[in-house]
Amino acid sequence: MVLKQKMTGLNGDEASAYATKQVDPDVVAAYPITPQTIIVERYSEYVADGLVGSVFVSVESEHSALSACVGASAAGARAFTATAANGLALMWEILYVAAGLRQPIVMAVANRCLGGPINIHNDHSDAMGARDAGWVQIFCENSQEVYDTSVEAWRIAEHPDVQLPVMVNFDGFTISHTMENVYTLEDVDVKSFVGKRVYMKTESPRGEVEFRLDPENPVTIGPLDLQDFYFEHKVQQMEAMKDALKAIGSVDNEFEKITGRELKYVYPYKMEDAEVAVIGLGSAMGTVREVVDELRVEGVKAGLVKMRLFRPFPVEELKKAICNVPVLGVMEKAYSIGGPGAPLYEEVKTALYDIPRRPLVADYINGLGGKDTSPDMIRDVFKSLQRIKEKGTVTEPVTYVGVRE
Amino acid sequence: MSEITLKEMAKKPDALVCGGRLCAGCDETIVVRQVMKATRGPTIVTNATGCLEVSTSIFPFTSWEVPWLHSAFENVAASASGIEAAIKAMQKKKEGPLAKYPRIDVIAFAGDGGTYDIGFQALSGAIERGHDFTYVLLDNEAYMNTGIQRSGGTPFGASTTTTPAGKVVHGKTETKKPIDEIIIAHGTPYVATINTAWPLDVIKKTRKAIEVDGPTFLHSLAPCSRGWRFSPEKTIEISRLATQTCVFPLFECRQEKGRPVYELSAPSLAIAKRPETKKPVEVYLEPQGRFRHFFRPTRNEALLKEVQQSIDTRWQILCEKAGV
Amino acid sequence: MSEDKKRGWKTLPKGAVPYKSSKDYKTGDWGVAKPIIDHTKCTKCTLCHFFCPEGAIKVREDGYTEVNEDYCKGCGVCANECPVKCIKMEMKK
Numbered sequence: 001m002v003l004k005q006k007m008t009g010l011n012g013d014e015a016s017a018y019a020t021k022q023v024d025p026d027v028v029a030a031y032p033i034t035p036q037t038i039i040v041e042r043y044s045e046y047v048a049d050g051l052v053g054s055v056f057v058s059v060e061s062e063h064s065a066l067s068a069c070v071g072a073s074a075a076g077a078r079a080f081t082a083t084a085a086n087g088l089a090l091m092w093e094i095l096y097v098a099a100g101l102r103q104p105i106v107m108a109v110a111n112r113c114l115g116g117p118i119n120i121h122n123d124h125s126d127a128m129g130a131r132d133a134g135w136v137q138i139f140c141e142n143s144q145e146v147y148d149t150s151v152e153a154w155r156i157a158e159h160p161d162v163q164l165p166v167m168v169n170f171d172g173f174t175i176s177h178t179m180e181n182v183y184t185l186e187d188v189d190v191k192s193f194v195g196k197r198v199y200m201k202t203e204s205p206r207g208e209v210e211f212r213l214d215p216e217n218p219v220t221i222g223p224l225d226l227q228d229f230y231f232e233h234k235v236q237q238m239e240a241m242k243d244a245l246k247a248i249g250s251v252d253n254e255f256e257k258i259t260g261r262e263l264k265y266v267y268p269y270k271m272e273d274a275e276v277a278v279i280g281l282g283s284a285m286g287t288v289r290e291v292v293d294e295l296r297v298e299g300v301k302a303g304l305v306k307m308r309l310f311r312p313f314p315v316e317e318l319k320k321a322i323c324n325v326p327v328l329g330v331m332e333k334a335y336s337i338g339g340p341g342a343p344l345y346e347e348v349k350t351a352l353y354d355i356p357r358r359p360l361v362a363d364y365i366n367g368l369g370g371k372d373t374s375p376d377m378i379r380d381v382f383k384s385l386q387r388i389k390e391k392g393t394v395t396e397p398v399t400y401v402g403v404r405e
Numbered sequence: 406m407s408e409i410t411l412k413e414m415a416k417k418p419d420a421l422v423c424g425g426r427l428c429a430g431c432d433e434t435i436v437v438r439q440v441m442k443a444t445r446g447p448t449i450v451t452n453a454t455g456c457l458e459v460s461t462s463i464f465p466f467t468s469w470e471v472p473w474l475h476s477a478f479e480n481v482a483a484s485a486s487g488i489e490a491a492i493k494a495m496q497k498k499k500e501g502p503l504a505k506y507p508r509i510d511v512i513a514f515a516g517d518g519g520t521y522d523i524g525f526q527a528l529s530g531a532i533e534r535g536h537d538f539t540y541v542l543l544d545n546e547a548y549m550n551t552g553i554q555r556s557g558g559t560p561f562g563a564s565t566t567t568t569p570a571g572k573v574v575h576g577k578t579e580t581k582k583p584i585d586e587i588i589i590a591h592g593t594p595y596v597a598t599i600n601t602a603w604p605l606d607v608i609k610k611t612r613k614a615i616e617v618d619g620p621t622f623l624h625s626l627a628p629c630s631r632g633w634r635f636s637p638e639k640t641i642e643i644s645r646l647a648t649q650t651c652v653f654p655l656f657e658c659r660q661e662k663g664r665p666v667y668e669l670s671a672p673s674l675a676i677a678k679r680p681e682t683k684k685p686v687e688v689y690l691e692p693q694g695r696f697r698h699f700f701r702p703t704r705n706e707a708l709l710k711e712v713q714q715s716i717d718t719r720w721q722i723l724c725e726k727a728g729v
Numbered sequence: 730m731s732e733d734k735k736r737g738w739k740t741l742p743k744g745a746v747p748y749k750s751s752k753d754y755k756t757g758d759w760g761v762a763k764p765i766i767d768h769t770k771c772t773k774c775t776l777c778h779f780f781c782p783e784g785a786i787k788v789r790e791d792g793y794t795e796v797n798e799d800y801c802k803g804c805g806v807c808a809n810e811c812p813v814k815c816i817k818m819e820m821k822k
Contacts, residue, residue, distance in 0.1 A: 026494035026501060029487060053498040055490040059483065060530030067480035067527070071451065071487025074474045076502045077494055079487065097476045102744045163743070197501075203742035205467065205750040211743065213472035213488065214502060215447030215509060220467035222475035223747050229464045233745045235738040415775045415788040423783050423800035424751030429759060430804030434782040465736075466754050467747035604779035638805030638818075641780050 002260035005183040012175035013038035015143040015182050016082065016108040016168065019150035021046045022190035025106070026077035029057035029068035033087040034120045035172035036110040040082065054080075062087035066094040066105070073103035074221050076212035078154065078197050081105065084172055085112035088126045092133075098165045099134030100237060101222055102200060102211065104157030105165040107135075108150065111282070111333075112172040113369045121370020122172040123333035124281060127310075128343045130167065134237050136244055137311035139281040140170040143180040145308070148259060151185070154194045155251045161243040163200045163211075169310075171283045173370065185259070193258060241312045248309065265314035267306040268321035270296065274303025276385035277322065279348060280331040281307050284366070284373045288331065291378040302382055307344075315351045322352070327389045328359040329381050331401070333367040341398050362394050366401035377402045409609055414442045418470075420450075425468040426460040430637025432627040432644060433457045433543045435601045437514065440541055440623070441471075443611035447509045449474070449488055453481035453519030456550040457543060479523035482531035485513040485538045493537075510615050511538035516627075517558030518548045521582050525557075532591045532620045539614045539621045542584065545629040553632040557582040560652075561715065562708055563695045565632070570698035575708060580715065588622045589658050589665050595621040597657040597670075602645035606670055610657065617659075626653045634694020646689040648672050649682075651720040656727060667727040677729040683720075686713045756783065760803015762818040768793050770815035777807040777816060 010018060017039045020028070030040045046052045059065045062083050069079035083091065088109055098105055113123040127137060136156060140146045146168065153166040170176060185193075200211040202219070209217040225233060252263035269289055271277060278288050285306040295302040305321045305328075307314075322328060332344040340346065345363035352358045364381050367373045381401060388394055420441035427434050433456055441448075451474045452458040458475045461468040476484055489511050495501030503509060515524055520542045528540065547565045548554040555565040560581045564570040568577040589596050595617040599607045607625070614621035628644050630637040647653035655670035669677055676683045687709055690696040699705050699712075742748050764786075766777075773792040785800040786807060796807075808816040 026498070027487060027490045029490065053494065055494040055497070057486055057490050058534065059486070060526060060533070064480060064483035064486070064527050064530055067476060067483035068487030068490065070476050071474060071484035072491035072494075073487075074484075075449065075488045075491035077491030079491070093477060094480070100745070101476065199502075200743050202744050202746045203748045204746055205748060209746075210502075211746065212502065213449050213474060215449065215472060215506065218470055218472045220462055220469050220473045220747050221744065223462035223464040223467065223745060224459045225464045225745065229741070229745075232736075232738040232741055236741065236743060236745075239738065411775045411779065412788075412792075415778050419784040421784065422750065422752050423785055423797065424754040424756055425783070426754075426756070427782065429782070429802035430806055431782050434784075435780060435806075438782075438784055439779060461751070462747060464745065465747045465749045466751040467749070468751040470750075601780070604776070636805075638809040640782075640804070640806050641810050 001257065003185060003189050003258045005185055005259070007181050007183055009179045010143055010147065010182045011038065011177050011179045012143045012146045012170045013110060013177065014042055015147040016150050017042035018184065019147045020080055021052050022187050023151065023154055023194050024052045025054055025080040027057060027069065027072035027079045028054045028081065029059050029065045029072065029079065030081045031059050031062045031065045031083070031087060033062070033084050035112060035176045036082045036084045036108065038176065039108060062090040063094060066091040066098060069105045070094060070098050070101065070103050073105050074101070074213050076199070076214065079105050082108040084110045085114050085126045088130060089114055092130065095130050095133040095135060102163045103165055104163055106153040106157055106168065107165065108168045110172040110176040111169050119369045122174050123368045123370065125334050127167065127169045128334040131311055131343065134164060134241065135311060136162070136164055136166040136248070138166070138168055139308060139310055140168065140175065141283055141286050141306065143175060143182045146170045146175065147182050147184060148255070148261060151190055151194065152251055152255050156248050158198045159247040159251060160198060161247045162240060164240055164244065174283045183259070189258065193255065245312045245314065265309040265317040266321045267308065268323070269304040269306065271303040271305060271321060271323045271325060273301055274323065274325045275301040276327050276382055276389060277303035277305060277325045278329045278331050278381060279305040279307065281310060281344065282333070284331065284333065287373060287375060288378050291375050291382070295382060300382065313347055313351065318348065318351050319355055322359060324357065325359050327385045328361050329364050329385045330361065331364045331366055331381060335365055335368065345398070360388055360394050362388055362396070363398040364401050365398065371402055373402065409612060411605055414608055417442050420444065420469065420471045421461060422468050422470055424466065426463060427456060428631055428637070430630050430640045431456070432601055432629065432640050433545065435640070436541070436543055436625045436627055439601055439604050439607040440611045443608045443615060444510060445612065445615060447506050448512060449509055450512050450514065451475070451481055451484040451488060453515035453524055454478035455516035455519055457514060457516070459550055478519055480527050481513045481515045481519055481524060482527040482540065485511050486531045486534065486536045489536045489538050513538060513540045514543060515540070516549070517542065517544045517546055517556045521557030521584055529591065532588065532593050535619050537619055539611070539623065542622070542624045543627045544624060545627040545632060547632050549629050549632045558584065562699065562712060564698060565695070575698055575705070585624055592660055593622050594619040594660050595657070597623055598653060598655050599623050599625045600644050600648050600653065600655055601625065602641050602648065603655070603672060606655065632695065635692050639692060643692060646684065650684045650686045650689040650716065651676060652686060652689055652716055654720060654723055656723060667723070669727045669729060674729070677724050686716050755799045756802055757799040760801060762803045762805065762820050763798060763801055764796050764807050764816045765819050766794060766796065767815040770813050772813055774812060777811060780806050780810050782806065
């Protein structure tokens with residue numbers, strides 16, 4: 001049953017802060033960095049006005065932000081943080097620790113490019129650099145999705161089959177600072193959906209215990225692993241991420257019933273008969289959708305696949321979403337310098353390698369450092385895809401879009 | 406405080422049990438055993454990477470019978486901040502699994518690596534934010550766990566693997582970072598030095614540190630028979646000599662109305678009152694292999710004099726601060 | 730330990746929580762010497778209990794101390810520190 005919702009003007013940062021306020025996690029430990037600053041500022045206002053019960057820890061660096069979240073989460077609290085770019089890079093060590101120690105922390109990332117040179121604008125290099133750490137990664141197209149994901153993230157993180165931290169990604173400035181109409185649930189409905197934190201069950205020398213620091217049932221969290229056990233522990237994490245593929249869907253199903261907004265891992269758009277299609281993450285896909293509509297009017301059988309879930313990578317859903325498209329262009333705002341392509345291209349191609357009729361795939365790196373990805377550039381990409389279709393082969397696997405030579 | 410006697414404390418079961426893999430004679434476990442006797446109720450411990458952490462948590466074994474978290478090397482103060490914030494939040498909201506406890510104490514253990522150097526930022530930040538926890542520095546004066554490399558806490562002249570005493574350079578050329586003064590300068594409510602040679606003093610100061618609201622800092626010397634190169638049975642003896650030569654004086658410092666108020670502890674106060682009982686620093690240096698080059702092949706009088714003078718100056722400054 | 734190596738990722742506790750107390754790991758075979766406490770000289774000062782790195786010296790009900798040889802690593806600190814020198818380190822056979 002779709003619940004009552006109110007429409008408010010919120011930018012992406014505000015949507016993240018507002019959703020988090022409604023969840024009211026016990027501990028918020030964050031360090032300001034453009035373009036996430038509005039999140040911490042807004043949350044501090046909520047604290048100052050007594051609107052939340054959270055304890056706000058003004059940590060002295062991002063590394064300490066996530067470390068404090070790990071401490072708080074280990075102690076059984078709900079812990080939230082937010083960062084971007086170099087802040088995410090600074091906490092890189094602890095990303096692996098948080099995931100390895102199975103702490104269901106939620107972190108908002110206002111995607112921004114990594115320095116150097118330093119630049120405060122949007123691209124996905126920060127999130128991509130973290131993709132191996134073991135965090136669930138969801139990419140939001142607009143402020144509405146930021147709000148929805150920021151509420152849902154807690155149930156995903158704490159799902160008994162998951163118990164992994166969740167990264168809520170959205171484009172810095174483009175989404176974080178752009179006001180949009182956002183439908184928000186009532187406080188009581190958010191609290192009811194999110195419920196109380198669910199703890200993982202584990203085993204200590206005393207027997208079965210809940211996985212949290214408690215003087216009555218002491219557990220040791222973060223031991224030293226030697227060669228005999230580390231691999232096994234890592235596999236446990238990998239399997240949990242595999243189980244997340246199903247678990248996230250179950251949380252999505254529950255949440256879309258109360259919001260009325262459909263939630264999928266990938267969103268195919270006009271793919272049934274598409275001859276050329278683009279796939280990508282984030283807000284730029286909204287622009288691509290507009291271009292696809294225009295091209296369709298002009299008689300081009302264009303299509304789009306917007307990916308929402310990136311980790312765990314939804315291989316089966318991707319395979320279904322591309323239908324029978326002969327040519328697929330990956331438009332991504334990231335890079336893997338020296339690699340055979342950029343991250344999303346590599347992953348999409350790997351996922352599709354074994355299917356009987358796999359499309360030709362080409363990589364279009366765009367928008368690095370916040371360079372605008374205009375409709376004209378997208379049209380150029382589709383033209384390039386059409387040329388590939390005519391040739392029947394990809395001569396240039398990786399091209400840059402919108403860069404001056 | 407009246408119930409704190411050695412006989413009473415001896416009855417208290419250890420929070421850190423037998424079977425850990427630290428070296429025979431390691432002072433770190435002696436510190437931890439003595440410190441943990443002073444707990445007054447439910448306690449959560451967090452531990453930086455180092456000898457103690459690594460040797461007491463080798464999977465699938467754990468020596469800790471209290472809730473214990475290790476996450477990384479440089480962030481124990483941030484971990485402690487998070488744990489303390491979690492406790493505060495749950496108690497404020499009156500919900501969550503820790504809300505039922507009227508009080509939970511948080512203790513952070515770290516070595517000199519995780520405190521003077523890589524962990525300094527997190528410690529400084531945690532103190533500035535005023536979290537209610539007790540930080541115990543286990544100072545064995547080098548990165549012992551990775552093989553005796555120098556740290557900011559390594560004393561002048563000590564030979565470590567990255568400051569070896571060679572033909573041209575005589576061990577570490579820099580002096581030991583004055584960590585106590587730095588922490589006191591932060592306005593930390595209670596700072597004290599402790600020495601396992603005086604267990605009752607350790608326990609009483611730890612209890613004070615736990616009881617004081619806000620961040621508190623205990624600095625323990627932790628002689629390492631491997632890294633300092635002496636025979637393991639001499640651990641407590643070397644530790645005692647450190648205080649008897651005023652290399653490691655015992656004192657407490659509280660903040661009273663915005664001013665640091667110093668008080669020498671009994672073993673050091675005795676020396677201040679009767680300076681003739683102060684032992685020359687070489688009595689402390691000679692038994693340690695890491696200072697071997699001070700004495701062999703010939704006595705390096707210049708080096709010994711330099712060390713004695715700097716110890717004397719620091720001791721004098723401390724006595725002045727303590728009003729003795 | 731050999732039977733533990735059989736515990737794989739499917740059965741190991743989640744979150745990498747150690748499931749054995751180190752009390753199951755007897756370090757008593759580490760040392761070449763062990764302390765012998767002479768109770769006729771012992772003054773029950775309890776200092777050896779506080780100086781033992783392992784916590785292997787317990788204070789009994791009657792106030793005298795005794796060594797748990799399952800864990801004693803033979804470091805010799807107790808013997809070196811006893812104020813009345815009633816502890817002697819004896820080489821193990």
